Amino acid sequence: MKRIWIDAGRCDGCLNCTLACMNAHRADKGSIYDLDLTDPSNESRNFIYRQADGSYRPVFCRHCDEPECVNSCMSGALSKNPATGIVEYDESRCAACFMCVMNCPFGVLKPKDTSKSRIIKCDFCKDSGGEPSCVKACPKEAIWVEEVQP
Template structure:
């Protein structure tokens, strides 16, 4: 299984990963984000595709599920009840409400169907975001 790995010491907060996500998904919001930590360091926030994902266990509608083959946590907006239990359950704060529709969850989909590499990884100029086999 491949997972996104972040080297926070290389991140300069340029937001290229955020822009790449918006462009790749033809969206008005990104499925990832970059925050400034309490130590004044930039910190990209991405879905960790947990082995035991709390978002999946708390999803009452079945919109969130763990794909056995890829290991990715997937989201089906057509099944979503907009209860936001997944957002509240995520211990890493990676999920967020779509600020436009107010009914969908913004969740990294690893750019499945876009190519072999997520666009945030491909476009990061500092190589702070990489895709590694786990």
């Protein structure tokens, strides 16, 4: 199983990972240079927070071994793929109860800004066929993918 790993000490807050995520999940699949940052439908699935001491704290979905989001999902919209280890989201089954948002210990999941009736979460860039966009975009190599044993 693959996991995203983070070295917060390397993060300089450039937000390349956030922009790459937004671009990878937008409907028109254009260039990053014409990404409309004011369009609420262009949402990132990761966050970079600036700490009081000036350092940065990247927050990404951990696709946990025992995901609290999956355990608290009453509708079955969230499930852990046993083969890949990725926590998958089926929007059509979501009841918009947001129990997953409340139970994520990392605070990654959030209601989708445009509808407030669905959630938004990392899908490991499943349509890219390779590494997640955030990993490819990080110039400091603060984010990487590593194979782990279950």
